[in-house]
Amino acid sequence: MAEAKKLYIKTYGCQMNVYDSERMAEAMGGAGYVETQSPDDADMILLNTCHIREKAAEKVYSELGRFRGLKEARPDLKIGVAGCVAQAEGEEIMRRQPMVDLVVGPQSYHRLPELEAKARGGAKALDTDFPVEDKFDALKRRPKAKRGPTAFLTVQEGCDKFCAFCVVPYTRGAEVSRPVARVLDEARDLVERGVREITLLGQNVNAYHGPGPDGGDWSLARLIWALNDIDGLERIRFTTSHPNDMGDDLIAAHGECEKLMPYLHLPVQSGSDRILKRMNRSHTAESYLRLIERIRAARPDILMSGDFIVGFPEETEADFQATLDLIEEVQYGYAFSFKYSPRPGTPAAERAMVDEDEASERLQRLQALITRQQRAVQDSMVGRRVKVLFEKPGRLPGQMVGKSDYLHAVHVAESDAQPGELAEVEIVESGANSLAGKPVSQTARPVVDAS
DSSP states (O other): OOOOEEEEEEEOSSHHHHHHHHHHHHHHHTTTEEEOSOGGGOSEEEEEEOSSSTTHHHHHHHHHHHTHHHHHHOTTOEEEEEEHHHHHHTHHHHHHOTTOOEEEOTTOGGGHHHHHHHHHTTOOEEEOOOOSSOHHHHOOOOSOOOOOSEEEEEOEEOOSOOOTTOOHHHHTOSOEEOOHHHHHHHHHHHHHTTOOEEEEEOTTGGGOEEEOTTSSEEEHHHHHHHHHTSTTOOEEEEEOOOGGGOOHHHHHHHHHOTTBOSEEEOOOBOSOHHHHHHHTOOOOHHHHHHHHHHHHHHOTTOEEEEEEEESOTTOOHHHHHHHHHHHHHHOOSEEEEEEOOOOTTSGGGGSOOOOHHHHHHHHHHHHHHHHHHHHHHHHHTTTOEEEEEEEEEOSSTTOEEEEETTOOEEEETTOOOOTTOEEEEEEEEEOSSOEEEEETTSOOOOOOOOO
């Protein structure tokens, strides 16, 4: 029997790329590959790239340069670039890094085995098309392997919003939703393999409109209610959402669906209506705030998370102050903030940039405010009882780590819990980025550092 070839995948960026990398590994498993954690002994290296962050393409080229020595020592080593940078750069990657054997976009990775075979034959392999066939249907899962207690499940891809700063419509294509039956089948498969919490993924996941078994399109809320009926699935989350797609039924589900967790990531990007219009966000600060009110009316304890871009072209100090005012009003439990950097081909890239030092100073002020809010929310958890889904052992002997309903990391000392166990925990300490707790059924014990 031939020895299995080894595949090393490095994943950049969002949760959807994590999911895609898993499916790439499954696809290559059918071609005789097993995963390895080191590029040094790999027969194939695959970079699954993201184009959202600053200078994303240059970072990929830099990473490829680190593999030059491996390629020179082992000419049979195949090197591939996948994901959004692959989609955006295409043949340019092979021109700048001739050692790259294959380039595949995020909509074509089900063709990886064919591309690998072509590369093994000595030819360069490129596929950045938006194929007609459904890549999810084309990929047949390998024999069922045990999974951890949490998993991602992509239900929607692409974006029709065309925000002025974003490359997603160009790299992921138009909004497409997977059929309900296929999503439910994959969810049941994950649960059979040990998964107890599923996070539904999409570039605009709440724009989901997948074909249902009744012949009509289902909303994300209706899909969540169907997932709620799966025995063994204990928790449901979803990300990332757009304010314009937060329908009444989805708001209601947050208050009524037992398995839908009280956490919502709802990016606003700016608190200035002028900047929001220049971003082509199609909502206002006021409409966003009123939406938050409705969500909290449905689920008063929900923890809100958001995204912010600081120093967007033409942003003034007054515009920035409007963002700080919005943050003060919402009181976020989490938030992700970034200094604007232009993406070639997007409308905003052609506009006048904010002074670099001024943008950096604004980002520091915004992040300080977010940090204070995040810490206040965590501190308010002390003394409360929450459900924790344990995922893995902690760094200390006898310690277990899991996530609360609100997505806080929780460390529990002297725990006999097993991965996948869902238990009630009393929070006893708030650390810098996590919480410490004790099982409700046990007596108090020394507090461990949760930082």
